[in-house]
Amino acid sequence: MMENLTTAQLKEQAHEAIRTGDRKKVATLTGEINSRIAAKGGKPVKALTKDPAKLAALKADRARIKQDAPEVAPQPVAQPAPAAQPKAKARKPRGINIAPKKEARACRAGTKQATLVDLLSRAGGASMAELREALRPWKDVTIKSGLSWDMNHQKGYGIRTTFENGYQRWLATDYAGMGTFRGDSHPDDNTEEQKAALLADNLANGYDPEEVFAVYHLVLPAGLKAPVPHTGGGVAE
Known part of the structure; x- marks a missing residue:
């Protein structure tokens, strides 16, 4: 195709290739131009961009091309x-x-x-909520001190802790409810079907059977079948 173009046309294409940055095309066109000039005994073209005016024009064209080019959004x-972080094991309560x-x-x-x-020796033991109600105005910390110091160090009894949910406490002590469980009647007044229906109703209304509570039980010394009977009378401490 280049043989059909004049040298002037080749130079114009070379300048256009320089403006667009097509170095391969510039080299090809420059080689063709130099071949024609050499065939006529002329001096080969070493560089098409040595002219300061042409360099300024080329820089202006490149700036315009860069400005007009659409910006490519960064990918x-x-x-x-x-x-994945390993799930922390739930801390098992000790009581x-x-x-x-x-x-x-x-x-x-x-x-x-x-x-x-009296409360701890019941078959169902006693939860903290039940102890708090019976031992007013004692706070939880005072009750725990009573379990460890009064019951063990002073009176010689042991303490055992179990963990039960609200439904289990209702069955054990006729407690109206703990946590999210509610029971308005005595367990003995309900058939197994009624108990199951009550449990299902509580589950439908937000009862969480995974929510458990500490329940404390009295442990008797070896050979003792019941707590030592209380003596005399006294003012509540």
């Missing part, structure tokens, strides 16, 4: 997926577990210690 770099002494001593009737013995 988002794919981020590696975060490594209060104390072995009994060799012997147990009697409490004075009507005292907080006697109340503790």
Whole structure:
């Protein structure tokens, strides 16, 4: 195709290739132009862009081409997926577990210690909520001190802790409800079908059976089948 073009036309194409940055085309056209000039005994063209005026024009053309070129939005770099973190194991509650002494001593009737013995020795034991209600104005920290110090160190009893949900507490103690469980009637007044229906109704209304509560039980010394009977009478401590 270049043989059909004049040298002047080749130079124009070479300048256009320089403006667009097509170096390969510039080299090809320059080679063809130099071949024609050499054939006529002329001096080969070493550079088409040595002329300051042409250089300025080329720079202006390149700036215009760059300005008119559509901006290419940067492509988002794919981020590696975060490594899966191992799930932390749920901390298992420990509660209060104390072995009994060799012997147990009697409490004075009507005292907080006697109340503790009565509640803890029930078949269903006593939860913190039940102890808090019966031992007012004692706070939780005082009640826990009563479990460890009064019951064990002073009276010789041991303490065992179990964990039960609201439905289990209702079955064990006729407690109206703990946490999200609600029971308005005595367990013994309900058939198994009624108990199942009550449980289903609670589950439908947000009861969480995974929510458990500490329940404390009295542990008797070896050879003792029941707590030591209370003696005399006393003012509540």
